[in-house]
Amino acid sequence: MTERYDVIVVGAGFAGLAAARELRHKGASVLVVEARDRVGGRTWTDRRLGRDLELGGTWVHWAQPHVWAEIQRYGLEIVASPTPERAVWRAGGRRHEGTPDELFGLLDAGMARSLEDARQWFERPYEPLACAGPDLDKLDGQSMSDRIDELNLPPVEDELVRGMWALNFNGPIERGAVTQALRWCAAASGSWQLLFEACGTYKLRAGTRALAEAMAADIDAEIRLDTTVTRIEQGADGVVVHTSSGASLTASDVVVTLPQNILGSVDFRPALSAVKQLAAEEGQTSEGVKIWIRVRGEVRPFVFFGGPDEPLTYGQAEYTVDGDTILVAFGPQVSRLDASDRAAVTEALHRYVPELDVIDIEWHDWAGDPLSGETWGMQRPGQLTKCLHDLQTPEEHVHLAGSDYATGWAGFIDGAIESGVKAARRITANR
Ligand SMILES: Cc1cc2nc3c(=O)[nH]c(=O)nc-3n(C[C@H](O)[C@H](O)[C@H](O)COP(=O)(O)OP(=O)(O)OC[C@H]3O[C@@H](n4cnc5c(N)ncnc54)[C@H](O)[C@@H]3O)c2cc1C
The missing domain is CATH 3.90.660.10 (Polyamine Oxidase; Chain A, domain 2)
Structure with a gap:
């Protein structure tokens, strides 16, 4: 027997969780299907290097209205990343040291x-x-x-x-x-300056996992994990969503929250609009890495910064654990810095701070992950004017949602929530 719902939501990242909750609160029957074995998508709080670390999205801000509303709604606390006391930067082929x-x-x-x-x-x-x-x-x-x-x-x-x-x-x-x-x-x-503060200063004390789990618990509908959608077919009375295990699920509408770079991984019948296909084929810009590095000893809070050709362009001391320091660092291209190569990461870090003794490294390859294909969505030239409106326009019963298709803080957790809420509102308005 095929299962039937008012709405199937594909993906349990923040866009999917927000859409599903809003739809349930309006009385729709909802099923969330998620290919991973967890909720949260491109946010992932996990125990690594001796403490909980954010492998994906982390920082939030009160200037971001949608995520801030969720933080207030679920009563979560924020904490600040350490304020750097010194700065190291590379420019003109040289290393410089000074104040932030x-x-x-x-x-x-x-x-x-x-x-x-x-x-x-x-x-x-x-x-x-x-x-x-x-x-x-x-x-x-x-x-x-x-x-x-x-x-x-x-x-x-x-x-x-x-x-x-x-x-x-x-x-x-x-x-x-x-x-x-x-x-x-x-x-x-x-x-x-406010943009910079929003991008990297305040984070959730209990981790992004706490927010994702609070939203998931508020959905009051099944979130089916380990379920990969392969095909979505539209017919006269709605959609049929096919999964890799051979299940066929039916609904009046489907909300699809796949990131832009992997939008082409689902077989849409009929095909998505030419513009949506173009956006999926072109992809967006991000292809970098976020890396956690445990170094020996307690290091005074510092920030490092370099030009676009550096394998690591930015990093800061984030935590101390058992007398060691954990740094977070970003590089713009995974093809230039494979973070599983400890020697390469150490060399990239030593360009800024040669005395640091690297003990261990943790990361997740979001760009290489077939369920994300990118880190945070950043449009390429032409995509605002050519694609955004179309990406936000449903195709009959198929609605895209996700941070990559958001209007305001696109690329952020905030944009994911904005987009999920809007998709839900559009669907309920037409029911
Ligand atoms: C390294 C990194 C650092 C970041 N830093 C920040 C930050 O500090 N602050 C901030 O606000 N944002 C940050 N972001 C961005 C933020 O995490 C994302 O924009 C946001 O989480 C995206 O949410 P989403 O729901 O749109 O997409 P996703 O979280 O990608 O959710 C989509 C879901 O769909 C699932 N899925 C994919 N394909 C299928 C399929 N075929 N079938 C079923 N399920 C499928 C995926 O597994 C995923 O769970 C960062 C992202 C990364 C990767």
Whole structure:
């Protein structure tokens, strides 16, 4: 017998959890199917290197309305990452050491100038196409690298600003859309400092797992783990969702939360729109790594920072455990730094702090993971104007949701929740 639901939600990341909860609260019968053996998707709190670590999404902020509302709703606490007391940076082929203020002083002019028109184009960040037209099309054709070229910054500042954007895009800035950067900054009310704070300062004391589990518990519907969707067929009275184990599940509507880079991994019949297919084929920008590194001894809180050609562009001391220090670090391309290669990670770290003795490393290869194919979604040039509206437009009973398709804080946990809530609202409005 085929099972029938009002809505099937594919994926139990934050978009899927938000959509399923909203739908249940409106009385719809819902089934969530998730290929992994856990909820949370690209957030994953796991015990590694002697404590709980976030292998994926981590930092949240009160400037992010959707995730902040969830934190309040479930009564969770935030804690701050350590404030760095010293900074190490590489620029011009040399290593420099100073205060965090000196480092951020070198970034300030370039960051402010690279984003100075954020509110001009995106005065209301939740209406990113309000300025649609030939001028926005032209802007959207620009990469972040093109934008920085135009600034003619002094060489050290140029290198560091490129490094900051390689960090933010978690990929090559030649392939990252300037509109994506401007949208992020507009969501942070035009302040790059607020944007930077939102990206890496406050995290959930009990981990992202606590929020994902609180939302999952509030769904009051089955979340079927270890269930991979392979095909979605639309017919006159809804959808049939096929799984790799041969099950056929039917529903009036389906919410699909697959990240953009793996959207093509499900066989949609009829096929998704040409624009959705184009977005899936092109993929988005991020292809980097987040790595946790345990080093011997207690190290004074510090930050390191480098240009876009460094295998690691950013890192900071995050925890101490049993007399050792755990660092978190990011690199823009997994193809340039395989984090399973301890010698390569050690060499990349030693370019900044040669005296550190690496004990162990942990990471998850999100870009290589067939259930994500990327880290956080960052649009390529042209994708805002060509694809976003279409990606957000349902195809009859098939609704995409996910951080990659969000309007406001796209790429963040916040965007995932925003997008899931909106998909649920669209479905209930039409029932
Ligand atoms: C390394 C890293 C660091 C990040 N840092 C931050 C941060 O500090 N702050 C922040 O706000 N955001 C951060 N992000 C981004 C944030 O984690 C994501 O944007 C957000 O979690 C995405 O949620 P989602 O529900 O849209 O997608 P996902 O979490 O990817 O959920 C999609 C779900 O669908 C499942 N799935 C895929 N294919 C199938 C299938 N065929 N059948 C069934 N299920 C399937 C997947 O397993 C997954 O659980 C980070 C991400 C990464 C990877």
